[in-house]
Amino acid sequence: MNSHYPFALQPLPYGWSGLQPCLSADVVCNHYEHHHRHYVNRLNQLLQPYPTYQDWTLEQLLTDCQTLPEEIRPAVLVHAGGVYNHNLYWCSMAPCRYTSPTGALSKAIACQYGSFQLFQQQFKASAMALTGSGWTWLAADCDGSLSIQNTANQQVPDLNVLTPLLVVDLWEHAYYLQYRSNRERYLDNWWYLTNWGFADSQYRQSMTE
Numbered sequence: 375m376n377s378h379y380p381f382a383l384q385p386l387p388y389g390w391s392g393l394q395p396c397l398s399a400d401v402v403c404n405h406y407e408h409h410h411r412h413y414v415n416r417l418n419q420l421l422q423p424y425p426t427y428q429d430w431t432l433e434q435l436l437t438d439c440q441t442l443p444e445e446i447r448p449a450v451l452v453h454a455g456g457v458y459n460h461n462l463y464w465c466s467m468a469p470c471r472y473t474s475p476t477g478a479l480s481k482a483i484a485c486q487y488g489s490f491q492l493f494q495q496q497f498k499a500s501a502m503a504l505t506g507s508g509w510t511w512l513a514a515d516c517d518g519s520l521s522i523q524n525t526a527n528q529q530v531p532d533l534n535v536l537t538p539l540l541v542v543d544l545w546e547h548a549y550y551l552q553y554r555s556n557r558e559r560y561l562d563n564w565w566y567l568t569n570w571g572f573a574d575s576q577y578r579q580s581m582t583e
């Protein structure tokens with residue numbers, strides 16, 4: 375799969391019904407086929423007339439955005455963010471089963487937040503505090519220090535210093551079809567989907583970069 379223009383829609387790591395009952399096949403299909411695909415297509419349209427930037431990765435587009443021509447900069451940021459964030463979101467989940475962190479990440483969470491349950495409380499509180507559309511992230515710096523943070527719209531954390539481990543999509547299109555306006559229930563059920571194996575591999579990678 376291309377890591378630069380023309381960007382491809384990252385394959386979903388499970389089928390439409392793979393996240394049921396926590397996320398219905400309708401929600402997953404609509405989200406992936408409509409929203410995620412839109413960001414990929416629009417990003418490719420924006421970069422098509424600009425060969426200079428066609429070998430840039432998503433990370434480069436997001437971190438070196440000041441170099442982009444002013445006329446496409448805001449739209450490229452939004453759509454590159456939309457692709458990057460959704461790529462991470464689908465990887466942050468796995469077919470429904472309640473699991474807890476593993477490996478080095480498990481120790482880091484216990485050390486930094488006191489326990490997995492206290493970490494869950496802080497993560498959920500952060501997600502519930504976000505107004506409007508956005509994302510809640512668990513990220514790590516190169517020293518292995520963890521942070522929970524929100525970003526608005528399609529913004530990303532500072533990728534120069536942080537490696538995202540997990541992200542939950544808090545745009546209404548991620549849950550409204552199934553949960554209506556009940557973001558809290560979506561978040562409570564999200565723990566049954568969390569892909570801790572992925573988060574732990576991201577965590578180990580963060581300390582080798």
Ligand SMILES: [Fe+2]
Nearest residue numbers: 409543545548
């Ligand atoms: Fe989304």
